[in-house]
Amino acid sequence: MKIFVTDQNGLKHELEAIAGWRVMEIIREHGLPIKAECGGSCACATCHVYVDEAWMNKIPHMREDEEEMLDEAFNHEDTSRLSCQIIMDEELDGLCVTLAENV
Template identity: 45%
Template sequence: MPKITFIGRDGSRTEVDAEVGRSVMEVAIENDVDIEAACEGSLACATCHLVVDPAWYTKLDEPSEDETDMLDLAFGLTPTSRLSCQLRVTEDMDGISFTVPEDI
């Protein structure tokens, strides 16, 4: 299982084993990462927004147009922001880290 690290708003780090095929959002919620995920992964909000470590961003599939449109509504948007509900865990993600953005 790939290891994923979530970095909280306070800088705390949570490293977890992530099941391949699950969404990053599901992994985050199951491990008490502080994201809301209000729409439960239906791409209807931006409350599962996470910031991808820049070294990893280009290794991920590009966001869809729908995801990009929804990200425009996210607080704390960065050039490496993604909606965690749209990212599926793969073996290639071993070592990736995501930061929970500031809740402005």
């Protein structure tokens, strides 16, 4: 299983992904620049990513707390998500995201 992550310099990385892990944890484990300051508690927005359009309706909808956190996030877009709130599973094999500037 894999995910594709574009970093802040526009470089695309192919990362090995494990079902049950948060997308944020996968990105962090591979050493890409993501602060994820709150460790996945939906309380910091420093795991902000933009989800590739093609994946927007395949990932589970966000809960209210994620939406509220993102509303206050810098450079918030329609495709914004908190990567700590996306749990990897078979359906998401091949997921493409881009790291936001301030993560």
